[in-house]
Amino acid sequence: MVKLENGMASIIKVxxxxxxxxxxxxxxxxxxxxxxxxxxxxxxxxDKKILNQLFTDLDQNGxxxxxxxxxxxxxxxxxxxxxxxxxxxxxx
Numbered sequence: 331m332v333k334l335e336n337g338m339a340s341i342i343k344v345x346x347x348x349x350x351x352x353x354x355x356x357x358x359x360x361x362x363x364x365x366x367x368x369x370x371x372x373x374x375x376x377d378k379k380i381l382n383q384l385f386t387d388l389d390q391n392g393x394x395x396x397x398x399x400x401x402x403x404x405x406x407x408x409x410x411x412x413x414x415x416x417x418x419x420x421x422x
Contacts, residue, residue, distance in 0.1 A: 345401055354395035357385050371408050 348363040349355050355363065359382050365374045372379065383415050388400045396404075 341402075341405055342398075345398055347400075350396070354397050355401060356395060357381055360385060360388075360396055368408065371412055 338399075343422070344363065344367050345355075346353065348359045350359070361375050364372055375384070384404075388396050388404055390400055390403075391397075
């Protein structure tokens with residue numbers, strides 16, 4: 331696989347590492363995933379209010395679980411924000 335495909339496979343593997351057999355993330359799962367797998371791009375989540383707000387924002391269908399499609403929205407938002415930061419850094 332090439333770099334982009336490896337990245338996509340990594341996203342899928344990480345999601346399944348935390349989502350278990352149901353293939354969905356609950357709040358505790360999402361918090362653990364972010365704190366262990368994304369802590370260089372997102373501050374560790376310590377505040378319950380922040381976790382609740384993030385979870386609500388991601389849970390588009392309101393089923394109190396984050397499925398893979400909803401999780402990909404988080405990945406897209408964080409990647410876009412990082413791109414903006416990296417792009418500004420390279421311009422200066």
